[in-house]
Amino acid sequence: MRMGHINAQVVVAGGGVAGCAAAIAAARLGCDTVLVDRFGFLGGMFTGGNMVVLNSPPTAGIGREIMAALEATGDARRCPDDPPNYPIFHYRSEYSTMNVVYDAEAAKLVLHRMVRAAGVRLLLHSFITGALAERDTVRGIVVANKSGQQIVEGQLVIDATADADVAASAGAAFRKGQTEQGILFAMTMLVRLSHVHWPSISEYSTTDPGLDRAIAAAIERGELPYYKPRARAMTNYWGHPRPELSHLVYDDEALLWGGTVEGVDGTDVADLTRAEGEAREQLMSELAFLRKHIPGFKKAKIEASSVSIGVRDTRHVIGVSTLTGADILERRSFPDEVAFNMKGGVPVNGIPYGCLVPQATEGLLVAGNCISVIPGSTSMGSQLGSFNNLKDIPSMWTTGEAAGTAAALAVEAAVSPRNLDVQALRGQLFKQGAMFTPERVRELEAVQLPSGRTIRQYYDDELTSMKDHWRRLGAWK
Numbered sequence: 081m082r083m084g085h086i087n088a089q090v091v092v093a094g095g096g097v098a099g100c101a102a103a104i105a106a107a108r109l110g111c112d113t114v115l116v117d118r119f120g121f122l123g124g125m126f127t128g129g130n131m132v133v134l135n136s137p138p139t140a141g142i143g144r145e146i147m148a149a150l151e152a153t154g155d156a157r158r159c160p161d162d163p164p165n166y167p168i169f170h171y172r173s174e175y176s177t178m179n180v181v182y183d184a185e186a187a188k189l190v191l192h193r194m195v196r197a198a199g200v201r202l203l204l205h206s207f208i209t210g211a212l213a214e215r216d217t218v219r220g221i222v223v224a225n226k227s228g229q230q231i232v233e234g235q236l237v238i239d240a241t242a243d244a245d246v247a248a249s250a251g252a253a254f255r256k257g258q259t260e261q262g263i264l265f266a267m268t269m270l271v272r273l274s275h276v277h278w279p280s281i282s283e284y285s286t287t288d289p290g291l292d293r294a295i296a297a298a299i300e301r302g303e304l305p306y307y308k309p310r311a312r313a314m315t316n317y318w319g320h321p322r323p324e325l326s327h328l329v330y331d332d333e334a335l336l337w338g339g340t341v342e343g344v345d346g347t348d349v350a351d352l353t354r355a356e357g358e359a360r361e362q363l364m365s366e367l368a369f370l371r372k373h374i375p376g377f378k379k380a381k382i383e384a385s386s387v388s389i390g391v392r393d394t395r396h397v398i399g400v401s402t403l404t405g406a407d408i409l410e411r412r413s414f415p416d417e418v419a420f421n422m423k424g425g426v427p428v429n430g431i432p433y434g435c436l437v438p439q440a441t442e443g444l445l446v447a448g449n450c451i452s453v454i455p456g457s458t459s460m461g462s463q464l465g466s467f468n469n470l471k472d473i474p475s476m477w478t479t480g481e482a483a484g485t486a487a488a489l490a491v492e493a494a495v496s497p498r499n500l501d502v503q504a505l506r507g508q509l510f511k512q513g514a515m516f517t518p519e520r521v522r523e524l525e526a527v528q529l530p531s532g533r534t535i536r537q538y539y540d541d542e543l544t545s546m547k548d549h550w551r552r553l554g555a556w557k
């Protein structure tokens with residue numbers, strides 16, 4: 081078979097959250113950049129994945145630009161009306177009052193326009209089947225699509241596939257999961273419902289025992305066959321023992337975390353196939369339960385299920401640096417930090433450049449979910465899923481922008497990413513508005529939550545309680 085051939089300076093593999101930011105950043109710096117995705121739209125989990133509520137508003141860089149473009153057309157808004165203590169809500173912490181919700185369809189177009197405006201060449205509908213590599217150096221990727229197969233060659237490749245597909249194919253070292261034990265988070269199918277009557281839900285939802293009783297009775301009757309109790313001590317991401325929802329941008333819409341499958345690996349096609357079926361069974365039983373028993377859902381229908389089951393976590397490339405749970409708990413900054421773990425709009429801790437650079441593979445940077453982090457330890461219990469993971473979309477945007485900028489500077493200087501002048505990279509990121517000055521961090525941390533606590537106090541309290549939790553488990557000294 082004859083292979084097509086495409087040449088570029090920077091090849092970005094995966095057009096999701098991190099990949100779009102990476103491609104925009106590289107192209108804006110004048111690099112001939114190709115962005116490849118298996119789907120016919122951009123955004124990954126941010127759009128087709130239905131992860132359409134951000135619990136942390138992006139406050140810097142390309143992430144902020146994306147959300148500003150959506151806000152400008154009324155397609156995104158703050159959702160301060162989520163009362164934090166309603167049991168039916170997915171986000172029950174105080175900082176959920178900072179949630180930002182948006183229209184996924186508008187977001188697809190915003191990304192498309194931004195990417196094109198930056199001068200990125202797009203290759204959609206193209207599945208990346210592997211890396212083009214010579215010994216330890218990645219030279220490009222191989223894709224399959226309706227036109228056949230093509231080699232997309234570049235001076236540098238950024239792996240933003242979330243699963244490190246390119247890096248793994250090139251033989252780069254990786255570990256799986258965000259814990260030392262390699263346990264993977266559960267997969268969940270995110271579903272947008274329409275025809276939901278929120279005033280009725282809100283009224284009903286103030287009575288936690290009411291919801292608990294309805295769920296218990298439905299389980300008893302066999303109407304919720306997949307439900308498991310949510311145990312505080314569960315180690316990987318818990319299932320959803322009750323229907324968990326969030327407001328969305330339109331008044332009659334809700335996001336339903338609708339079907340959670342544990343013990344599956346997103347890099348195993350048999351697991352993925354099984355999880356799709358199981359999650360759909362779950363979510364339909366949940367919807368039937370909601371329609372029948374919970375006020376506000378009588379007319380609810382599925383507007384869109386995610387384009388593919390949501391895979392929270394698989395491979396992490398082992399990088400020159402690795403971010404750990406201790407780095408997060410201690411809110412560490414690094415002299416070479418180029419990206420951030422963002423919570424509630426605040427950069428909680430830095431992410432060193434070395435987390436984006438594979439330990440031994442050349443010609444490759446990683447961005448997004450597959451960067452080098454190991455923030456958890458299985459003994460952390462449920463806290464791992466709620467707070468101490470490193471995968472929020474605003475954080476992932478910062479890793480993408482850093483990787484794209486690094487790629488452009490490395491191409492320009494004709495150096496390997498590992499030999500890049502990190503201070504020059506940081507300088508460029510400051511210029512782009514992607515880094516935070518200490519004054520800006522103080523300003524962001526001073527934002528007040530409904531209780532009167534500042535977001536800074538909120539995080540200090542959260543981190544203290546998490547350290548206590550770990551201490552009790554003997555996992556923190």
Ligand SMILES: Cc1cc2nc3c(=O)[nH]c(=O)nc-3n(C[C@H](O)[C@H](O)[C@H](O)COP(=O)(O)OP(=O)(O)OC[C@H]3O[C@@H](n4cnc5c(N)ncnc54)[C@H](O)[C@@H]3O)c2cc1C
Pocket residue numbers: 093094095096097098099116117118119122123124125126131133134135206207208209240241242243245267268269270389390391392447448449450471472473474476
């Ligand atoms: C169920 C679930 C719940 C979540 N909850 C939250 C939350 O509450 N708040 C929050 O901020 N974040 C949440 N996240 C996390 C967030 O969605 C991810 O961390 C983020 O999307 C990661 O960005 P990414 O660019 O690495 O991956 P993605 O956004 O998944 O993008 C990866 C892209 O690569 C493409 N791709 C992958 N492999 C290939 C291939 N072989 N060939 C071609 N293209 C390929 C995909 O099509 C996709 O477009 C959740 C994720 C899941 C799954």
